[in-house]
Amino acid sequence: MPPDVDMMAMLRGRRVVVVAGAGGVGKTTVSAALGLGLAAAGARVAVVTIDPARRLATALGIPELGDEPHRVEPAVVEAAGMRMTGTLDALQLDPRATFDRLIAREAPDDAARDRILRNRIYRHLSGATGAQEFMAVERLHELVDSGAWDVVVLDTPPARNALDFLDAPERMTRFVEGRGLRLLLGPRAGAGRTGWRALQAGGHMVMSVVERLTGAQLLTDISEFLQSFDGMYQGFSDRAAAVHDLLASDSTRFVVVTGPRPEPASEAVALWRRLADERYPLGAVVVNRVHPEPGTTGAPDGLAGLLRRAGAPDPEGLASRAATALEAARARAAADAHEVGALSHALSGPPLAVVPALAEDPVEVAGLAQVTRALSGGARDPGRGAGVAPPPDQARRQTT
Amino acid sequence: MPSPPLTDRRLVFVLGKGGVGKTAVAAALALGLADRGHRTLLIEVAAETRTAAVFGTAPPQDAPVEVRPGLFALSVDAERATQEYLSIQLKVRPLVEMMSRSRAFHQVTQAAPGLAELVTLGKIWDLATAVRDGRPVWDRLVVDAPATGHGLALLQAAASVRDLAGSGPISDQADAIERVVRHPAATGVVVVAIPEELAITEAAEAVAIMHQRDLPVACAVANAVRTSPFGPGDADALRAVLADPAAGPAERAAAGAALATVDGAAHDAREVRALGDGCALPVAVLPVVPDLAPGSGGIERLSAVLMADPALGGADAS
Numbered sequence: 001m002p003p004d005v006d007m008m009a010m011l012r013g014r015r016v017v018v019v020a021g022a023g024g025v026g027k028t029t030v031s032a033a034l035g036l037g038l039a040a041a042g043a044r045v046a047v048v049t050i051d052p053a054r055r056l057a058t059a060l061g062i063p064e065l066g067d068e069p070h071r072v073e074p075a076v077v078e079a080a081g082m083r084m085t086g087t088l089d090a091l092q093l094d095p096r097a098t099f100d101r102l103i104a105r106e107a108p109d110d111a112a113r114d115r116i117l118r119n120r121i122y123r124h125l126s127g128a129t130g131a132q133e134f135m136a137v138e139r140l141h142e143l144v145d146s147g148a149w150d151v152v153v154l155d156t157p158p159a160r161n162a163l164d165f166l167d168a169p170e171r172m173t174r175f176v177e178g179r180g181l182r183l184l185l186g187p188r189a190g191a192g193r194t195g196w197r198a199l200q201a202g203g204h205m206v207m208s209v210v211e212r213l214t215g216a217q218l219l220t221d222i223s224e225f226l227q228s229f230d231g232m233y234q235g236f237s238d239r240a241a242a243v244h245d246l247l248a249s250d251s252t253r254f255v256v257v258t259g260p261r262p263e264p265a266s267e268a269v270a271l272w273r274r275l276a277d278e279r280y281p282l283g284a285v286v287v288n289r290v291h292p293e294p295g296t297t298g299a300p301d302g303l304a305g306l307l308r309r310a311g312a313p314d315p316e317g318l319a320s321r322a323a324t325a326l327e328a329a330r331a332r333a334a335a336d337a338h339e340v341g342a343l344s345h346a347l348s349g350p351p352l353a354v355v356p357a358l359a360e361d362p363v364e365v366a367g368l369a370q371v372t373r374a375l376s377g378g379a380r381d382p383g384r385g386a387g388v389a390p391p392p393d394q395a396r397r398q399t400t
Numbered sequence: 401m402p403s404p405p406l407t408d409r410r411l412v413f414v415l416g417k418g419g420v421g422k423t424a425v426a427a428a429l430a431l432g433l434a435d436r437g438h439r440t441l442l443i444e445v446a447a448e449t450r451t452a453a454v455f456g457t458a459p460p461q462d463a464p465v466e467v468r469p470g471l472f473a474l475s476v477d478a479e480r481a482t483q484e485y486l487s488i489q490l491k492v493r494p495l496v497e498m499m500s501r502s503r504a505f506h507q508v509t510q511a512a513p514g515l516a517e518l519v520t521l522g523k524i525w526d527l528a529t530a531v532r533d534g535r536p537v538w539d540r541l542v543v544d545a546p547a548t549g550h551g552l553a554l555l556q557a558a559a560s561v562r563d564l565a566g567s568g569p570i571s572d573q574a575d576a577i578e579r580v581v582r583h584p585a586a587t588g589v590v591v592v593a594i595p596e597e598l599a600i601t602e603a604a605e606a607v608a609i610m611h612q613r614d615l616p617v618a619c620a621v622a623n624a625v626r627t628s629p630f631g632p633g634d635a636d637a638l639r640a641v642l643a644d645p646a647a648g649p650a651e652r653a654a655a656g657a658a659l660a661t662v663d664g665a666a667h668d669a670r671e672v673r674a675l676g677d678g679c680a681l682p683v684a685v686l687p688v689v690p691d692l693a694p695g696s697g698g699i700e701r702l703s704a705v706l707m708a709d710p711a712l713g714g715a716d717a718s
Contacts, residue, residue, distance in 0.1 A: 023418010023547045028598065124564055132549070157549070218565040263450060264419070294657060298650035306647050310640035318637060321629050322658035326650075329657040 005284055005351035006377035007255070008037045014253050015144055016246060017153045017283070020163065020271060021257035022264040026288040030257045030355070031155035032060060032090070033371035036077065039088035040372070043150040046089045046143050050136065050157045060090050060365065067094035069143075072365075080366040089149070093157075095135035099126040102138055106235035112228060121225040125175075132157050133168035137243045144246065163274055166247065169240035176226075177233045253283030260290050260339035269346045284351040286375065287340050291332045291357045300326060353377075406618045406712045407433065409588040411528045411541045411580065413555060416592030417602045418547040421623040424692055425592045425706070426544035427454045427699055432707035434471035438539035441527060442473045445520060445546050445554070451475075456694035472538075474527070478516035481523040489569065517550075517557035518574070525577045528586075548606050555581060555589070555615055581615070588618035591679060595625055595671035604678030619711045620681045622672045624688045628665035635662050682711035 011017055011034065019031040028049055035047035046069055060072045069089035077084045100117060107113035116122050125131060136157050143152045156165055246252060254275050258268035268285060275282055300323050307315035344352055355374040358367060406412060414426040423444070430442040444451045444459055451473055452458040457465055459473035461480055467473045487496045530537040545551035558578040565571040580586055589610060593603040603620060610617045630638070641647050641655040676683040686705055692698040706712065 024420060024594075024599075120564065124560060218568075218570075221564070259419075263453075294653040296649040296653045298648070300648075300650040300654035302646075302648060303641065303651045303654050306641045306644055306651055307637050310637040310644070312637035313633065315637075318630075318634050318658075319654075321634075322638065322654040324629075325657040325661045326654040329653075329660070 004374075004377040005353050007034065007284055007286075007351075007353050007375045008041050008372075009377075010283060010351065011038060011151070011253055012041065012043075015151055015251040016140065016253070017151060018156060018247065018252065018254045019154065019257060020156045020254060022267040025257050025259045025264045026355075027257045028155050029368065029371060030255070030286050030288060030375070031153050033368050033375055034255070035088055035090070035153045036082070036365070036368055037372040037376055038151055038153070039072075039086040040077070040082050040084055042085040044087045044089075044148070045151050045153065046091065046149040047153045047155065048091055048093060048136070048139055048143065049155040050093050050132065057090070057092075060088075060368075066092060067097045076365050077369075080364075080369045082365075082369050082372070086150070093132070093136055093139055095132045096126045098135040098139045098142070099131060101142070102239075106232045106239075108231050112231075115228040116225075119221070119225045119228060121221050131172070133165035134172040136165050137169055137247070138239070141239070141243050141246065163271060166278075166280075169243050173233065173236045173240045176229045176236055248278075248280055250281055252281050254280055255283045255286060257286045257288055258343065259288055260336035260343075262339065265339060265343045265346075268343065272347055272350065282350060284353050285343070285347060286353045286355060287343065288355045288371075289357040290336045290340060290354050291329070293333045293337070294326060294329050299323070403584040403588075403616065403618065406588045406590065407436070407707075409584075409586060409616075409618070410536070410539070411524070411543070411587045412618075413543045413545050413551070413587070413589045414592060415545045415548060415551040415555075415589055415606060417599045420592050420594045420599050421686075422547075422592050423450045423454065423544050424689075424699070424702060425590065425621050425623055425686070426542050427451060427692075428686075428703040428706045429590070430471055430540070430542040431468060431699060431703040433540045433542070434468060435703070435707075437470070439537075440471050440540040440542065441538045442467075442471065442542050442544065443524060443527070444473070444475050444544045451544065454692050454694070454699050476520055476523050478520050481519040482515075485519055485522060517554045518561050521554055521557045521577060521581070522573065525580055528580065548602055552606060552609060555610070556613060559613065584616035584618075587616050589615055590619055590621055591617065591681070592621045592623055593675055594623050595668040595675070597671070597674075600671060600675045600678055603675060607679040607681065617679075617681065620675055620679045620683045621686060621706070621711075622668075622675050622683050623686045625668045625672060625685050626661070626664040626688055627668075628661045630658060630662050635659060638662075684709035684711035 017031075017034060017038075019027050019034070021027050031047055031049065035045045039045040057070075060076075069091045072088040072090060074084040074087075077088070103116050103122075104113050107116065136154065140152055140154050143149060256268050256271050256275075258264045272282070272285060300319070303322055304315045304319035307318050312318050340352070340354060353375050355371055358370060412429065414422050414429065416422045416425075426442060426444075430440050434440040441464055442451065442459070451467075455467035455473065457467050457473065459465060459467075459475040461475050461477050464472035464474040483496070487493075524541070524543055527538060528541050545554055558574040558581060562571055562574040562578060565574065591603045591607055593599040607617050607620075638655045638658050642652060642659070647655070672683055672685055684706055686702060689698045689702050692702070
């Protein structure tokens with residue numbers, strides 16, 4: 001296996017940490033554990049998660065997560081054996097509330113704002129799944145802008161394409177700009193001003209077809225929607241550019257999370273390469289839930305005797321089943337080690353952090369702290385790491 | 401009136417958090433239905449699923465391919481479905497070509513949130529209602545849906561569009577699609593989770609949303625549930641070995657591995673109960689099957705266990 005990396009040292013001083021990866025690999029857990037580690041090391045940290053509501057809340061001992069940041073009690077963290085020198089806040093993305101705030105900020109006046117907020121197309125748009133990716137980066141931008149936190153950790157939404165959120169601001173800007181739509185809708189949506197008059201003949205024809213399919217009401221609503229966005233595209237497109245600049249700057253690090261299985265690993269490789277191609281600042285790849293080696297290669301030949309001494313009714317049978325369990329644990333560890341090696345080879349170079357599999361997924365701070373320790377380069381050396389002491393029950397909770 | 405068993409419903413959506421094994425469950429169900437003599441279509445929503453890893457054949461987008469006797473697979477892609485929809489609706493070839501070539505039209509279809517879900521659902525509905533020689537083309541359709549949020553958006557796509565478009569053919573079609581998707585005799589949604597708190601929370605929340613929207617949730621599936629060949633007395637003896645100073649490293653490791661198996665199975669059993677309580681649904685339980693590759697026998701084993709589970713039988717979601 002490759003050497004462990006201390007991610008807290010790597011991420012120290014960054015303002016944004018984006019955690020990406022395939023679904024089901026433990027992105028939320030890794031985001032929370034990174035937030036915990038950075039806060040323990042002294043930073044004022046905000047962790048932004050997507051949904052469902054109780055995910056991070058459960059793990060952080062917060063009753064529920066809302067759109068506004070919620071402080072994690074230092075006592076909860078300290079009870080898990082960690083010193084907390086910074087602060088840790090967590091919040092859950094509310095795409096609609098974030099979108100409404102964006103409209104309020106960008107609208108030229110109150111009347112324009114209300115017109116948009118009431119529009120049926122807008123109500124639909126702000127609740128659609130595509131808006132979630134856009135609003136995740138918008139919320140990130142808001143939090144960074146506020147200056148209230150040293151670092152914001154973003155747990156990215158479960159998207160079909162794990163990097164959809166990178167294009168989201170531009171895609172959404174294109175939609176509200178509605179060049180294509182304006183062209184099709186013609187004078188109704190003020191397309192005359194775009195100077196594409198020459199192309200409008202074809203546009204009319206396309207639109208009359210669309211109108212036949214959707215009915216006229218929808219087109220009227222869309223026209224109103226686009227007209228109420230008049231004068232706001234510049235704001236939207238400036239915003240999209242600012243978000244892109246922030247994500248591409250040296251203040252940001254991308255962390256790709258995967259599991260020791262071929263499918264998420266190949267997605268992680270694709271993600272990493274795309275990030276590298278587009279020159280986003282790369283942090284590390286986290287391989288989550290790796291089964292550790294049982295620690296010995298010998299055969300448990302004396303087990304039946306020991307079990308007989310312990311009073312087991314069928315010591316031979318039990319010893320044989322236990323030996324099978326040991327073989328299975330070894331096979332699992334070997335398969336995971338092979339997967340980590342293959343990933344390291346495929347990526348040739350980036351730092352790899354390995355998080356050992358826990359008996360259960362962390363649903364409280366004590367469990368998260370173990371992940372934090374592993375991410376601090378302490379998987380095999382629990383003494384190291386950013387102010388993290390191993391909790392007393394560490395050995396019990398690890399699968400063997 | 402009790403809803404019919406899941407296996408009697410024509411259209412089944414398999415939903416769940418990313419990484420819980422939706423593809424495996426959808427494939428196992430489709431295989432089981434085909435084995436019972438139903439002409440079955442397994443639908444994957446493009447760029448999302450991994451049917452090829454199970455059946456060895458990547459499902460094409462143009463026409464279904466037979467991957468097992470009586471079991472066909474197809475991949476539905478939103479862009480392709482949009483073009484198909486247009487050519488059916490407009491009938492006039494040059495008009496379709498003009499629309500397809502129109503840059504403005506492409507910008508609109510790519511940017512409009514919810515449109516991809518709608519045409520995808522429309523295509524699925526189209527397949528589900530297709531008739532040839534007076535008989536349905538497909539006896540059963542199993543949809544390997546995208547991860548929870550996008551999967552729910554897919555199921556609600558018709559309702560959203562009907563609410564938006566006041567009148568016209570699209571609105572009428574959305575209505576027709578929605579009637580089928582919501583009909584508990586025709587359609588069933590299976591929610592898949594693994595025995596982990598986060599996956600179960602997400603499953604329970606998805607079920608709550610579906611109840612709210614009148615979507616016909618049929619049952620839950622707990623996938624990759626660990627079992628243990630050890631009894632309660634075994635654990636005591638194994639713990640005694642760990643405490644025995646005479647035990648060598650290999651003996652300790654074996655006793656430790658056995659105890660971890662016991663703990664893992666107990667943990668998973670608790671989580672399976674939590675899934676049933678959280679969703680208020682019958683739960684089908686599937687074992688850990690590490691290898692689902694073609695020829696490994698993995699998918700056949702999973703299918704046999706799933707089809708024998710009583711949760712698929714007389715489940716009543718209402």
